[in-house]
Amino acid sequence: xxxxxxxxxxxxxxxxxxxSKMIKDGTLVIDLVEYVESEILKSGAEIAFPCNVSxxxxxAHYTSPANDETKFKAGDMVKLDLGAMVDGYIADSAITVxxxxxxxxxxxxxxxxxxxxxxxxxxxxxxxAISTVRAGVEVSKIGAAVHEAIAEYHLNPIFxxxxxxxxxxxxxxxxxxxxxxxxxxxxxxxxxAIAIEPFATNGEGIVNDxxxxxxxSYIANxxxxxxxxxxxxxxxxxxxxxxPFSGRWITDEFGVRxxxxxxxxxxxxxAIYPYAPLREKKDCFVSQKEHTVIVEKEGCTVTTI
Numbered sequence: 001x002x003x004x005x006x007x008x009x010x011x012x013x014x015x016x017x018x019x020s021k022m023i024k025d026g027t028l029v030i031d032l033v034e035y036v037e038s039e040i041l042k043s044g045a046e047i048a049f050p051c052n053v054s055x056x057x058x059x060a061h062y063t064s065p066a067n068d069e070t071k072f073k074a075g076d077m078v079k080l081d082l083g084a085m086v087d088g089y090i091a092d093s094a095i096t097v098x099x100x101x102x103x104x105x106x107x108x109x110x111x112x113x114x115x116x117x118x119x120x121x122x123x124x125x126x127x128x129a130i131s132t133v134r135a136g137v138e139v140s141k142i143g144a145a146v147h148e149a150i151a152e153y154h155l156n157p158i159f160x161x162x163x164x165x166x167x168x169x170x171x172x173x174x175x176x177x178x179x180x181x182x183x184x185x186x187x188x189x190x191x192x193a194i195a196i197e198p199f200a201t202n203g204e205g206i207v208n209d210x211x212x213x214x215x216x217s218y219i220a221n222x223x224x225x226x227x228x229x230x231x232x233x234x235x236x237x238x239x240x241x242x243x244p245f246s247g248r249w250i251t252d253e254f255g256v257r258x259x260x261x262x263x264x265x266x267x268x269x270x271a272i273y274p275y276a277p278l279r280e281k282k283d284c285f286v287s288q289k290e291h292t293v294i295v296e297k298e299g300c301t302v303t304t305i
Contacts, residue, residue, distance in 0.1 A: 001089060001168075002294065004086040004087040004088075004089035005086075005089045005090075005091065005193055005292070005294060005303050006301075006303055007045075007086045008045060008048075008084045008085060008086040008089055008090060008091035008303065009091040009093075009292060009302075009303025009304040009305070010303075011040065011043045011045050011084045011086070011091065012040075012082055012083065012084050012091040012092075012093045012292075012304050013091075013093065013304050013305060015036055015039045015040060015043070015082065015084075016080065016082060016093055016095055016304075018039070019032060019035060019036050019039075019080060019082070020080060020095055020097050022035065023072055023078045023080065023097040023099050023100065024072060024074070024099055024100035024101050025071075025072060025073060025074035025099060025100065025101025025102065026071055026072065026101070027071060027072050027099075028068070028069070028070070028071055029053050029055075029064050029068055029070040029071065029072065030064035030067075030068040030070075032051070032053055032080070033050070033051045033053055033063055033064045033068075034064075036051040036080075036082050037050070037051050040082070040084045043084070044086075045084040045085055045086050046084065046085040046086075047083070047084065047085070047243075048083030048084055048085045048090045048091070048092065048171055048243050049083050049092075049171055049215070049243055049244040049245075050063040050214070050215050050244060050245065050246035050248075050249075051063060051080070051081070051082050052079065052080070052081035052082070052094075052215075053078060053079070053080055053081075054078075054079040054081070054277065054278075054286075054288075055070075055072070055076050055077065055078055055079075056076055056077050056285055056286070057203075057279050057280045057283045057284060057285060057286060058079075058210060058277050058278065058279050058280075058286070059079070059158055059161060059199055059201075059207045059278045059279065059280060059286040059288065060079065060081065060161065060199075060207075060277070060278045060288070061214070061215055061275045061276065061277045061278050062212075062214060062277040063214045063215055063246050063248070064214070064248060065212075065214050065247055065248055065251070066247075066248050066251040066252065066256050066259075067256070068248075072099040072101075073099060073101075073106050074099050074100065074101025074102050074103045074105060074106055075098060075099060075101070075103035075106045075107040075111070075112060075115065076098070076099040076106075077096060077098060077115050077118065077119065077285050077286070077287055078096065078097050078098070078099055079094055079095075079096050079286070079287065079288045080094060080095050080096075080097065081093075081094035081288065081290065082094070083171070085169075085243070087168070088168040088169040088242075089166075089168055089193070090166045090170075090171055090193075090243075090292070091292050091303050091304050092166065092171070092195040092197075092290060092292050092304070093195075093290050093291055093292060093304035094197060094288045094289060094290035095288075095289060095290075096118075096119045096122060096287040096288055096289060098112075098115050098116065098119065114202060114285070115285060117153050117155070118153075118155060118200050118201065118202060118285050118286070118287045119200075119287045120153065121149070121150045121152075121153040121155045121200035121287065122150070122198045122199060122200040122287040122288055122289040123289045124149040124150065124152070124153070125145075125146040125147075125149045125150045125157065125179070125198030125200060125289070126146075126196060126197075126198050126289045126290065126291060127149070128145040128146060128148065128149035129142045129143075129145050129146050129149075129177075129196045129198060130196065130291065130293060130300065130302060131145070132145040133188065133194075133196070133293055133295060133299065133300040134188070134295065134296065134297065134298055134299050134300065135188060135189060135190035135295055135296065135297050135298075136187055136188065137187065137188055138184065138185050138186065138187055138188075139175065139176070139177050139178060139184050139186050139187075139188065140178065140181050140182055140183050140184045140185065141181075142177055142178070142196065143177070143178030143179055143180045143181050143182055143184075144180065144181035146178075146179045146180065146196075146198045147179065147180040147181060149198075150179075150198065150200045153200070155200050155201060155202055156200070156201055156202075156203065156204065156205030157179035157180055157198060157199060157200060157201075157205055158179060158199035158200075158201060158205055158206070158207055158280070158286065159179065159180055159205045159206060160206055160207060161179065161197070161199050161207060161278070162176040162177055162178050162179060162197075163176070163177030163178075163179075163194060163195045163196040163197045163290070164176060164177060164194065164195055165177075165192060165193065165194050165195075166193040166194065166195060166292065167193070169242040169243065170242065170243075171243050171244065175192075175194070177194055177195070177196050177197075179197075179198050179199065188295045189295065190295055190296060190297050191294065191295065192294070192295045193292060193293070193294055193295075193303075194292070194293055194295065195290055195291070195292045195293075196290065196291060196293065197288060197289070197290035198288070198289060198290075199286055199287065199288045200286070200287045200288075201280050201284050201285060201286045201287075202284045202285055203280045203281060203282040203283070203284025203285070203286070204280070204281045204282050204284070205280075206280070206281040207278040207279060207280055207281065207286075208278070208279055208281055209276035209277070209278065209279075210276060210277040210278065210279040211276070211277075212276065212277055213247065213263075213267065213274035213275065213276055214246065214247050214248070214275075214277070215244050215245070215246060215247070215274075215275040216236075216244065216245055216246075216247060216263065216266075216267070216272045216273060216274050216275065217240075217243070217244045217245070217272060217273045217275070218236050218237060218240060218241050218242075218245075218271075218272055219270055219271055219272055219273050220270070220271055221233070221237065221271070222266075222269050222270075222271040224265065224266075224269070226262075226265065228254070228258055228261075228262060229261070229262040229265045229266065231254075231262075232250060232254055232258075232259065232262035232263070232266065233262075233266055233271055233272075235250070235253060235254075236250070236266075236272065244275070247259070247260070247263050250262065250263060290304075291303075291304045291305065292304045
């Protein structure tokens, strides 16, 4: 089990490093997303969830739909969140990169400085959290460490986003790792795998749903009169029964029109769960940094370093 977590972490780390170089002015988001997902498969691992690429005020849960024409602009705050599975054991990691290019065309120097501080704040929050992790620690103590580190930058964490525990074939295994002291007395055990993901913002620190659904999870088998919808559901059951999948994977397989009709019908019937992109309440900038760690008696091993 530990070896699989470590192997998955190395794959994610290597791909994260190469993919981050693509975050520059004019690059299509879909090119980055497809590069990450194809490299995970080439490595021999499985994709743990669709590659998330969330820009500026969008904190999470954006991945490209079919024919996405979204491009990075120099100076954009880009969250790259990716995950791989080896034998079902998951590595989940994220980094925030300020898109390369002629930043002065899009942002003032003060805005650039603010972007850099927000990125540094989420990284500081993650470092503080990791230094807190050990068997026997309450998860609220990890959250308190995150909040304190981000507050030093006079910024807020995202209070209603959390990290999470990981288990085999289970990305969100029931335990939340907060980004502030929420007084949760749950105590970590040696050998547990958790993903810690501080978000920092110059906004209020709350995210709300934004329009669109691009990521989904299978919930339950349901009967459908339309044969094409039933066929899509069967495909999801066979290929993505445990972890989230991209709507783009469905439209690539079944065509854009047929795939999107099926996804809406399946969502409406609660056969699948649609995830909306998450936007900061005041439309302010958001950064993220995330690592997967294995809890040890006197600390932890970071698998995605």
